[in-house]
Each structure stands twice: as structure tokens, then as C-alpha cells.
Amino acid sequence: DADVTQTPRNRITKTGKRIMLECSQTKGHDRMYWYRQDPGLGLQLIYYSFDVKDINKGEISDGYSVSRQAQAKFSLSLESAIPNQTALYFCATSSSGDDTQYFGPGTRLTVL
Amino acid sequence: AQSVTQLGSHVSVSEGALVLLRCNYSSSVPPYLFWYVQYPNQGLQLLLKYTSAATLVKGINGFEAEFKKSETSFHLTKPSAHMSDAAEYFCAVTSGGYSTLTFGKGTMLLVSP
DSSP: OOSEEEEOSEEEEOTTOOEEEEEEEOSOOSEEEEEEEETTTEEEEEEEEEETTEEEEOTTOTTOEEEEEETTEEEEEESSOOGGGOEEEEEEEEETTEEEEEEOOOEEEEEO | OEEEEEEOSEEEEETTSOEEEEEEEEESSOOEEEEEEEOTTSOEEEEEEEOSSOSEEEOGGGOEEEEEGGGTEEEEEESSOOGGGOEEEEEEEEOSTTOOOEEOOOEEEEEEO
């Protein structure tokens, strides 16, 4: 079983719709992250959480919100999706004692 | 503040040739450095990491990288490319503690027969 899972893996939606992407992990890590990947831009950090009660904005948080429901679950929401949010979204986890991040398989989101 | 520059968005090599992917970093404190690989339609997988121990770091699949503080570089090498090495490679830096990872824009490695 995968240590970091993301659902859904693919999603097509329309402009203005609310979308939630979910991430779960069984690694026992306290830190979780959401990134988006666009061709030629690498990975950009959207939000991160160092523990359940700690949520921080990343470099591109506008238009996104997150919820850390439990240590193992971290959800990303797009309140009103727009076409330039079409991208590949990755969740990652790490331990506070180790900076290595472990990535999920990604969610490919298309906003029409 | 920290940043990463990967020189070359695409690198092409022949099978059996040396692979060299370049990464330069900027960090105001001693950095921790990482190389990740992304195969098509997959997430990122850790290749290797430098965390202030030995400056020459060996990773998986025959890759290695050398930390050179004077050049602020952490280039990735492999003596002999294999077709299965074709993927996108990302260099990343963090200052550790409560710092987050900053990624470069990635280098696509193309391997021809």
C-alpha cells in the first residue's frame, strides 16, 4: 500500500465550481504540504502544516484553502475554480526530525 | 532566503554517456540539499540528499552528487546513462528546522539509444 495517497487522481471541473483534493498518509509524519506543478515552473508551495494546529501559507496560496483534519489527513480546496488553476497537484509529508519529503502520486486537475 | 537554479531545462545524452545535471543554490545559512526524480505520470522520488556530512553523496540507481560550498553547487552525475534514467530531475534546498523546501524548475533528461 502507498504511504501517501491522493484522491482523486484525475478531475475535470468547470469554472466557478468548488473542488476538494484529499491527501492521506500512513507514514506517521507530522508535517504535510501541498504543491502545484506547472510545466517549466517546477513545484510551487501552496500551503503547509507542521502539525494539526499549524497551517501556513506558501508562495502561491491565493485562491486556495486547506484543512488539516487529523495528523494523517490534509485537504486542499479551490473555492471557485478558474482555468489557470489547471495543474498537477502534489501532497507531500515529512517528519520534524528529517527534512526529506515524501510525495503522493499527484492529482491532475483540469478546469474548463 | 533560499533559491535554486538548475541550468538547462533539457539535457540530452546517449545511452552509456556521462550524465551531468547542474544545480546552484543560494542560502543564507548552511543548506540541506536534495535531488528528486519524477518519472512520467508519477510523484517525486528521492534520489539523494546532503545534510552536512560527507560532501560526496551517493544515491539510488548509480547517481551521486558533490556539495561544493565555494561554488554553491550540488551537481548530479552518473557515469553511464541508461534508457530508464529518462525522467525529470529536481534539485531542492532547505535550511532545515522550520524552513520549507525550495525547488528548482527541473531538468528533463533525455536518453537516446
